[in-house]
Amino acid sequence: MNGAKAILKALEMQGVEIIFGHPGGTIMPTYDALYDSPIRHVLVRHEQGGIHAATGYARASGRVGVVMATSGPGALNLVTGLQDALMDSTPVVAITGNVPQHLIGTDAFQEADVVGITQPVTKHNMQVRNVNDIPRAIAEAFYIASTGRPGPVLLDFPKDVQLAEFTGSFDVEIDLPGYKPTYKGHPRQIERALEALNRAERPVLMIGGGAQHASAEVTELALKTGLPVIPTLMGLGAFPGTHPQCLGMPGMHGSVAANRAIQYADTILAIGLRFDDRVTGKISRFAPNAHTVIHVDIDPAEIGKLVKTSIPVVGDAKWVAAELVKGAKRLNLGKWWAQLEEWKTKYPFTWKPKPYLQSQEVIQAFWEATGGRAVVTAGVGQHQMFTAQFFKFDRPRTWINSGGLGTMGVGLPFAIGAALARPDELVIDFDGDGSFQMTLQELATLKKLNLNVKIVILNNGFLGMVRQWQDLFHARRYSEVYLADSNPDFAKLAEAYGIPGFTLTDKGRLQETVKEVLAQPGPVLLEARVHHEEGVFPMIPSGGAAEDMIIENPREAVAGD
Amino acid sequence: MRHLVSVLVQDHPGVLQRVAGLIARRGFNIESLAVGRTHQEGLSRISLVVSGDDAVLEQVEKQLNRLIEVIKVTDHAEPHVERELALVKVSIAGMEERMEVKDIAEAFRARIVDVAKRSIIFELTGDSTKVNNFIEAMRPYGLLEVMRTGAVGMSRGEQVLKVREKKAV
Numbered sequence: 001m002n003g004a005k006a007i008l009k010a011l012e013m014q015g016v017e018i019i020f021g022h023p024g025g026t027i028m029p030t031y032d033a034l035y036d037s038p039i040r041h042v043l044v045r046h047e048q049g050g051i052h053a054a055t056g057y058a059r060a061s062g063r064v065g066v067v068m069a070t071s072g073p074g075a076l077n078l079v080t081g082l083q084d085a086l087m088d089s090t091p092v093v094a095i096t097g098n099v100p101q102h103l104i105g106t107d108a109f110q111e112a113d114v115v116g117i118t119q120p121v122t123k124h125n126m127q128v129r130n131v132n133d134i135p136r137a138i139a140e141a142f143y144i145a146s147t148g149r150p151g152p153v154l155l156d157f158p159k160d161v162q163l164a165e166f167t168g169s170f171d172v173e174i175d176l177p178g179y180k181p182t183y184k185g186h187p188r189q190i191e192r193a194l195e196a197l198n199r200a201e202r203p204v205l206m207i208g209g210g211a212q213h214a215s216a217e218v219t220e221l222a223l224k225t226g227l228p229v230i231p232t233l234m235g236l237g238a239f240p241g242t243h244p245q246c247l248g249m250p251g252m253h254g255s256v257a258a259n260r261a262i263q264y265a266d267t268i269l270a271i272g273l274r275f276d277d278r279v280t281g282k283i284s285r286f287a288p289n290a291h292t293v294i295h296v297d298i299d300p301a302e303i304g305k306l307v308k309t310s311i312p313v314v315g316d317a318k319w320v321a322a323e324l325v326k327g328a329k330r331l332n333l334g335k336w337w338a339q340l341e342e343w344k345t346k347y348p349f350t351w352k353p354k355p356y357l358q359s360q361e362v363i364q365a366f367w368e369a370t371g372g373r374a375v376v377t378a379g380v381g382q383h384q385m386f387t388a389q390f391f392k393f394d395r396p397r398t399w400i401n402s403g404g405l406g407t408m409g410v411g412l413p414f415a416i417g418a419a420l421a422r423p424d425e426l427v428i429d430f431d432g433d434g435s436f437q438m439t440l441q442e443l444a445t446l447k448k449l450n451l452n453v454k455i456v457i458l459n460n461g462f463l464g465m466v467r468q469w470q471d472l473f474h475a476r477r478y479s480e481v482y483l484a485d486s487n488p489d490f491a492k493l494a495e496a497y498g499i500p501g502f503t504l505t506d507k508g509r510l511q512e513t514v515k516e517v518l519a520q521p522g523p524v525l526l527e528a529r530v531h532h533e534e535g536v537f538p539m540i541p542s543g544g545a546a547e548d549m550i551i552e553n554p555r556e557a558v559a560g561d
Numbered sequence: 562m563r564h565l566v567s568v569l570v571q572d573h574p575g576v577l578q579r580v581a582g583l584i585a586r587r588g589f590n591i592e593s594l595a596v597g598r599t600h601q602e603g604l605s606r607i608s609l610v611v612s613g614d615d616a617v618l619e620q621v622e623k624q625l626n627r628l629i630e631v632i633k634v635t636d637h638a639e640p641h642v643e644r645e646l647a648l649v650k651v652s653i654a655g656m657e658e659r660m661e662v663k664d665i666a667e668a669f670r671a672r673i674v675d676v677a678k679r680s681i682i683f684e685l686t687g688d689s690t691k692v693n694n695f696i697e698a699m700r701p702y703g704l705l706e707v708m709r710t711g712a713v714g715m716s717r718g719e720q721v722l723k724v725r726e727k728k729a730v
Binding site for chain 2: 115120123127176177300304
């Protein structure tokens, strides 16, 4: 057995069923071994599509996503996706080939310092230089990627290592003296957290991406205590979005109720989130009335990084939430809830109906037509925020988007990965005309796999979010955001790949078009031509705080609409 | 505020780059970094001098701990020994000056390791303040070259930086 076969056997032993990848010179021995392997390979059209698909797969399933690429350009095309997975704490293992060891450092063909370049964008990475180290390296990579705070791990295999005769053992022990994640929160801190909750008059429960796997526990905690729940963009679905206790997401485009609740809260229980600046706004003005912040996170470095924490709990959200449930009591929050209800009722996410087709109503229509039973992905921009606002996520791992890095183009590859992870689910990719064009080559992958993915392009002919900022903060100087003059006919583009394409322009045909799209088996692309003047509101301008929230589009207020 | 931090790491290729890279990209200010092997095979030890308030120091320690190959991090807030070695080449114009710099060196307990017609190299060991003071004392005579190792440190007494006992995850 050579190193390449050992790589695949070790991957098999980790339970890997699918690898997303693209072959090339230095990874060819492993592709040759793949020819006889039971592991399924999904051939993507660009390595970036591969890593995003692996990320989508991981996020939808909770398992480790695997991507494979060749040296140099192949591996470097993974960089954006690795950072995306790092920032959104997604377990991914990337396998890359490299030039043979005798050529390393000689500027060989397709050589790049991949371990050096990917060091800041991975949880861990390493080059495997001895063929007999393969089983241990792969076991450690999966262990590191999937435990503690999950993240991407890259393993680089010089070609000669893949070709060398393997004489080692697959019976390996993981020995990582510097890596011991803490799962069980400190009992005294948990006790203090419960005491603080019992004393609180205006508490809120904030949950983030780190609570997705702890959905049952945080939901139970919320139901038992009666706490208002604020899921961040990454936490959507970990608590049912349609539940009356859900205030919606906080932050830059969050709900008035969520942002005001944080602004007036005296106690914040934050589970599995990292107080991103898009959530907090100006940090010095964040939650000014919260005398107690309880922060539960498996990564000790997140606690106290940005927000002063009075009760730190280092531990796994699932474990800690279950402990909190045990000691929790029904809280007496009548007065607080009266205030929250008022904000919820007065300021729901909404839009002013116009004669033309609007993104918000398209998303709402899909949500209604599916009853919310779908796994949803998005690119990055206005359409992403509209989806977060108007598609109510009731189940964990059903909303897969790029929260931390804000990577345009993730929608389609995320959807491919998610559809492979959860073949029984309908997958909808709400995309933007700008975002979609960054990775549209994966239409070929989608067609080949014939997955149940419905792509809904909310085409406003602009880089809408940039345009919105230009509108509000750059005196309407629309610098380099116009796409409509050179956008393709998206339905025809889909047809060119053999995927049924629909175009919707008429508001009156929305409902029937949604039905038509959903009735079609397999992949479908719908281009919904929406108006470019729509903005995402509410909005807290960058660097502002909850009290600076712009609730309605000021342009519409000026127009007296 | 200045902090001396010791970091016990696995002696893997690229581990120094990992530590240095982390410090650079998180925007921490370091005055010096020194690294060397320990008595245990596979383990190296890094000494960092970091400036910043307590919150910065806490982040430095926590972020370093996130690196898989970092086994243990300690801030030497407790009684500890700090030493730095410096080689200082001073220019010598004449006999009178030669005597003066030798007197100064003696006061600092610096050793002469090289003597030439127009220069002397001194070797000095001490904490960083002492090294700073020596360099300033020599400055009027003309400093030709200065090479400092950066501070290294160790806790006094029985407290040691070591691999944690294995515990069940």
